[in-house]
Amino acid sequence: MNSTSTVLFDSNTTLAFFGIAIFGVIGNVVVILVLTRGKASSHKIYLVSMAAIDIIITLHMGILANFGPMKNPTACKVHYYTASLELLVSMWMRVAITIERYLVVKFPFKTRQWFSPEKAKITIGTIVAGLVLVNLLSAWAFQGDGTRNVCSETIDGELYLAGSLLLAILYAIVPLFIIFTFNTLNVIHLVKSHRKKKAMTSKHSRANDQLVHITIMTVTSVAVYAILTTPVAIILIMKTAYLVYGMPFNSDLATFYDLATLAVIINHNINFVVYILSGKVFREEFKKLVCCQKAT
Numbered sequence: 001m002n003s004t005s006t007v008l009f010d011s012n013t014t015l016a017f018f019g020i021a022i023f024g025v026i027g028n029v030v031v032i033l034v035l036t037r038g039k040a041s042s043h044k045i046y047l048v049s050m051a052a053i054d055i056i057i058t059l060h061m062g063i064l065a066n067f068g069p070m071k072n073p074t075a076c077k078v079h080y081y082t083a084s085l086e087l088l089v090s091m092w093m094r095v096a097i098t099i100e101r102y103l104v105v106k107f108p109f110k111t112r113q114w115f116s117p118e119k120a121k122i123t124i125g126t127i128v129a130g131l132v133l134v135n136l137l138s139a140w141a142f143q144g145d146g147t148r149n150v151c152s153e154t155i156d157g158e159l160y161l162a163g164s165l166l167l168a169i170l171y172a173i174v175p176l177f178i179i180f181t182f183n184t185l186n187v188i189h190l191v192k193s194h195r196k197k198k199a200m201t202s203k204h205s206r207a208n209d210q211l212v213h214i215t216i217m218t219v220t221s222v223a224v225y226a227i228l229t230t231p232v233a234i235i236l237i238m239k240t241a242y243l244v245y246g247m248p249f250n251s252d253l254a255t256f257y258d259l260a261t262l263a264v265i266i267n268h269n270i271n272f273v274v275y276i277l278s279g280k281v282f283r284e285e286f287k288k289l290v291c292c293q294k295a296t
Helices: 011-035 042-067 073-106 108-114 117-134 136-141 158-199 202-244 251-267 271-278 280-290
Strands: 002-005 152-155
Touching (some): 011 271, 011 280, 042 073, 042 202, 042 271, 073 117, 073 158, 117 136, 136 158, 158 202, 202 271, 202 280, 271 280
Antiparallel strands (some): 002 152
16 A cells, blocks of 8 residues: 655745745736726636636645645545646636637637637536536545645555546546647647738738737647646656556656646746736736726
């Protein structure tokens, strides 16, 4: 029987974590303030929801999980369930906006018919409700306690294997495949759109420019998210493979695990930086927010 701790940081990295967390929470709050100004749209609903869930992940997995007492087995199970649910919701939000951007770029004249803030909210609600139910298996499979003030999961049994396999599929294999596939298609369509720009009228050209700028920002942010998620996705897949073949989880991977964990924390706290660097429309709206100007 093996066990592994779910604590994310040791005392040597506590200060660094707090710096990342404070910057990330403030940045995500600013993202929400910027995107809730002006006219609502489906992509804004997705981006605001992503920022909100990232704030929750930072506060829960970082501050509460690492610095709050976790001695009760039931509390550990609840923590494990909510933490995995938050990560799954965050991942599938990215899947949803990636597919939405593909359809918007592929069928620009169907945008108003197919996409609206209300439909985006329904999609998000459906994702959350589905994951709440599916993730119950992972929580049921979790076995552990908090004898060392952190939740230690017991890596043993067929039930744990089923939970690990489900998490690997839902958090790593399927969503990352969808994201990388559709992001590649989005880039291809953006290149084609740029080539067609010269043949457009000025009115259509301005509309196309805004669509392109928004898509570039979302494609970039989702790509960064997927890249930073890949290390922990590899660990999940490897851990599941070890369980399938009855091998003990290799403790030599501790350094890789620490780096993967750091990547996860950074991942949920850099939305603002990515949007500023890649989003022309976001930068303009942020300047208006700072200068107390009316949003467009």
